Amino acid sequence: MRPLLPVVATLALGALAGGAVAQPAARSYYLQEEVRVAKSQKFYLVLDLGAQALDLRLLGVTLRRFPLQATLLGQSRLQGAGNPVWPGLSFTLESEVEEPDRPVIHPPQAGQETTTVVGAGDAPGSGDGAAPAKPLSLAESLTAFRERTFAGIPPVYRLHFQPDLDLVIRGEPVATDWQSRLRRLRFRFDEGWSGFRHWLAREPVATRVTLFMTPDDAKRLYLVLDPAIPLLIAAAAAPQAATR
Amino acid sequence: MEQDAELTPVTATAAAPDATAGEPGPLPLPRRWTRIALCAGLGLVLLGSLLGLAVWLGGYAYQPASAAALPELPGTEPTPKALAGLEKALTQVRPKGVYLTVDVVENRLSLWRNGTQLLATVCSAGTGAILRDPRTGKEWIFDTPRGVRRIREKKKDPVWTKPDWAFVEEGAPLPKRWSERIDRVTLGDYALYLGDGYMIHGTLYQRYLGRPVTHGCIRLGDQDLETVFRTAPVGAYVLLF
Numbered sequence: 507m508r509p510l511l512p513v514v515a516t517l518a519l520g521a522l523a524g525g526a527v528a529q530p531a532a533r534s535y536y537l538q539e540e541v542r543v544a545k546s547q548k549f550y551l552v553l554d555l556g557a558q559a560l561d562l563r564l565l566g567v568t569l570r571r572f573p574l575q576a577t578l579l580g581q582s583r584l585q586g587a588g589n590p591v592w593p594g595l596s597f598t599l600e601s602e603v604e605e606p607d608r609p610v611i612h613p614p615q616a617g618q619e620t621t622t623v624v625g626a627g628d629a630p631g632s633g634d635g636a637a638p639a640k641p642l643s644l645a646e647s648l649t650a651f652r653e654r655t656f657a658g659i660p661p662v663y664r665l666h667f668q669p670d671l672d673l674v675i676r677g678e679p680v681a682t683d684w685q686s687r688l689r690r691l692r693f694r695f696d697e698g699w700s701g702f703r704h705w706l707a708r709e710p711v712a713t714r715v716t717l718f719m720t721p722d723d724a725k726r727l728y729l730v731l732d733p734a735i736p737l738l739i740a741a742a743a744a745p746q747a748a749t750r
Numbered sequence: 751m752e753q754d755a756e757l758t759p760v761t762a763t764a765a766a767p768d769a770t771a772g773e774p775g776p777l778p779l780p781r782r783w784t785r786i787a788l789c790a791g792l793g794l795v796l797l798g799s800l801l802g803l804a805v806w807l808g809g810y811a812y813q814p815a816s817a818a819a820l821p822e823l824p825g826t827e828p829t830p831k832a833l834a835g836l837e838k839a840l841t842q843v844r845p846k847g848v849y850l851t852v853d854v855v856e857n858r859l860s861l862w863r864n865g866t867q868l869l870a871t872v873c874s875a876g877t878g879a880i881l882r883d884p885r886t887g888k889e890w891i892f893d894t895p896r897g898v899r900r901i902r903e904k905k906k907d908p909v910w911t912k913p914d915w916a917f918v919e920e921g922a923p924l925p926k927r928w929s930e931r932i933d934r935v936t937l938g939d940y941a942l943y944l945g946d947g948y949m950i951h952g953t954l955y956q957r958y959l960g961r962p963v964t965h966g967c968i969r970l971g972d973q974d975l976e977t978v979f980r981t982a983p984v985g986a987y988v989l990l991f
Binding site: 529530531532533534535537538540541544545547548549553555556562564565566567569570576577578579580581582583584589590591592593594595608609610611612613614615645648649651652656694695697698699700701702703704705711714715716726729730741742 | 804805806807808809810811812813814815816818819820821823825826827828830832833836837839840841843844845849851853855856877878879880881882883884891896897898918919920921955958961962963987989991
């Protein structure tokens with residue numbers, strides 16, 4: 507075994523060096539990009555691989571941190587998945603994100619006493635068989651509408667960035683029940699079939715990053731996605747021994 | 751002919767037990783149908799395998815993102831001095847001194863000084879609703895604007911000049927005299943002006959703090975408003991997200 511130890515150590519060190527550990531060049535590139543986007547006074551996202559978090563930032567200030575349960579990078583097997591490489595460290599959102607529905611306030615007309623909200627729905631407990639509920643105030647109606655809109659935001663969605671990167675947000679608990687397994691299986695099937703179709707059409711299959719977070723975080727993230735929001739990748743800080 | 755000869759003994763053997771039993775039994779499936787069923791089964795298995803293989807090949811092989819290699823980057827290796835210069839440049843972009851952050855979805859406001867949180871509290875931000883004037887068809891959207899703002903002005907005992915939407919929302923006619931628009935109560939004790947008519951101010955409806963109920967302004971409770979008013983200077987950044 508002893509003669510093998512140096513070989514194993516060399517392989518392990520090689521693997522470490524090949525991973526997303528911030529080398530000075532990568533750190534420099536990342537900082538240049540962050541200074542550039544921070545100066546634009548627009549929102550941007552930073553995927554911090556060291557902290558296992560996705561940050562929403564503005565002017566260099568972290569406004570909201572989305573902790574990640576897992577961050578996976580995948581490449582299609584048909585395009586050589588042996589040694590995945592980040593396709594870049596700075597991306598721009600290309601997907602269009604639908605704006606959630608807005609309630610419409612209708613001012614009282616002649617003969618009416620109160621302002622009504624279209625889309626606010628029924629008051630809690632006003633369904634079939636329930637006792638008539640107290641009518642909601644305008645503020646309560648609008649709050650109820652917002653809560654329902656938030657609940658309707660999908661917790662699992664895919665965002666496409668340029669250069670070619672798919673960011674899959676999976677806001678679902680890592681559950682082991684059969685329904686979750688079935689859903690994951692279906693997701694994998696769709697993913698594989700889509701990759702195969704792209705390969706048949708000789709189209710490039712984007713590298714895919716999957717972020718696992720809580721459902722509420724996934725929905726909250728959805729609401730901060732501005733058109734063409736930049737995404738920067740901050741690699742883990744290099745170990746002390748490797749820095750100069 | 752060869753096929754017939756081959757089939758004959760089998761049929762004879764199969765028919766023999768029925769003949770000896772002397773009673774009608776279930777007829778055996780013709781061999782042709784057995785073969786078709788077998789071929790169809792095999793075909794389905796083959797098709798399923800091919801589909802499975804296609805899906806597997808088209809699928810992604812995942813690994814922890816932190817273990818993936820970084821791309822080749824142009825340029826030379828930066829010196830430690832150059833890296834320190836970039837870190838400093840980023841620090842200079844960040845707001846200095848006191849600034850505010852407002853989460854307009856969760857209705858939370860924080861007050862910061864040089865990155866240290868001084869206050870974290872509930873507030874009320876815009877409803878995001880649309881108001882339509884049935885008489886003119888004019889529309890207003892009650893969003894709190896997201897992005898970067900700065901405190902432009904601060905006022906004690908502010909006076910609100912009610913805009914048209916305040917009357918339209920109540921179904922009231924627009925006043926003919928300017929004085930009818932003056933409201934000395936609604937904004938509370940202090941107001942911090944953010945431009946374009948947006949303010950951080952007080953509220954008469956403290957019970958709604960933490961809910962999205964405003965027309966775009968940010969409402970605070972009395973004590974929090976006083977703290978923010980006294981701590982944040984004119985020119986301080988307000989980051990709304």
